[in-house]
Amino acid sequence: MIEIANVSKTFHQRTGGSFTALDNVSLTIQKGEFVSLLGPSGCGKSTLLNLVAGLETAESGNIHVNGKACTGPGPDRVVVFQEHALFPWLTVxxxxxxxxxxxxxxxKEREALAMEQIKSVHLSKFADRYPHELSGGMKQRAAIARAxxxxxxxxxxxxPFAALDEQTRLVLHKELxxxxxxxxxxxxxxxxxxxEAVILSDRVLVMSTRPGKIKKEFLVQAARPRDISxxxxxxxxSSIMEVLADELEKVVKEETGDEYSIKKKSISDPAADSVGGGI
Structure with a gap:
């Protein structure tokens, strides 16, 4: 479904400098797979997604979707952003x-199709509401329904769930x-x-600090629907946190410039909430 081959991306800054966001990244995502990209801030996760979406162009390498070269956005791909981006003057x-x-x-047809998806995210009672009348979780449900x-x-x-509280995230994990x-x-x-990555995904791809590369892949071979316990x-x-510890230490040292270190296996409960939780 998605083939990414030797893709690199460099951003050139107005001040004359530049930085490489992605360096020689290759991966394949099969039809029907749920794959998560996980890594420290600035490792190129969103850049890679934007390249697949056709919102950015690669410096080198190739991206193919359904066997066709990705040269721009297309109807076969829809992006759901962190911010819901709903039009405030329109109802759900x-x-x-x-x-x-x-x-x-x-x-008539589009309203029927829209209602079908609104029902799928459990917003039927709120179809006539405006975004300002919805909670953050409801707005993201509406954004998913739109997609x-x-x-x-x-x-x-x-x-898509980064700005939500933990309880709402857990509900939306189940719904997604x-x-x-x-x-x-x-x-x-x-x-x-x-x-979040482990609960939702078939595979989790851990990325290294900038310039971003795929550091390690983890298969999540747990039964579905997933049980958090x-x-x-x-x-x-725990295995992912072990791999990420070195990357997080690099980020901290780059930002603080001191001899800060991260204790491996520093997870206090069975899971780490987010990258950086062990700092």
Missing amino acids: LDNVAFGLKQKGVGK LAMDPEILLMDE EEIWLRTRKTILFITHNIR DSVLHHVE
């Missing part, structure tokens, strides 16, 4: 139906897993949260 129904309207779908209404083959999700089990969309998911998940989380 009209927000979810917006993309369908742009495609020229008739009012699903376009029926893309691929969902690109850039830290239910949606994925029902639709089998191919999902590329960006997160800083180790537990599953010992398999705890083992994978």
Whole structure:
């Protein structure tokens, strides 16, 4: 479904300097897989997602989606951002139906399709509400429904739950897993949260500090629907934290310039909430 081969990306700054965000990254995501990218801030996770979305172009290397070169955005890929990006002057129904309207779908059909997705994220009672009348979790549900209404083959999700409280995140994890089990969309998911990545994903790809590379891949071979108390998940989380410890130490040393160190196996409970939790 997605093939990324030897991709590098350098950003050139107005001051004349430059920095390499990604260096020779290669990976393949199969149709119907749920894959998460995990790593420290600035490691190039969102840059890689933007390249797959066609919002950025690679310095070198190739990206193919369904066997075709990725040269820009396409209807087969929809991005769900950290901020919901709902239009404040439109109701939930009209927000979810917006993309369908742009495609020229008739009012009756697009409202029916939009309501179908609104029901799938449990917002039926709020279809006529405006964004300011919704909680943060509801807004993100509406954003996911809007993406699903376009029926893309691929969902690109850039830290969609980062701004939410822990209880809301757990609820949305369950809902997203239910949606994925029902639709089998191919999902590329960006997160800083180790537990989130492990609970949701088939595979977790850990990235190194800048310039970003794929450091290690973890298979999450736990039964679905996932149970947060599953010992398999705890083992994978601990293993990921071990790999990330060195990367986090590099980030801290770069930012502080002192001899700061991170204790490995510094997870106090069965899971680390987010990258950086052991600092």
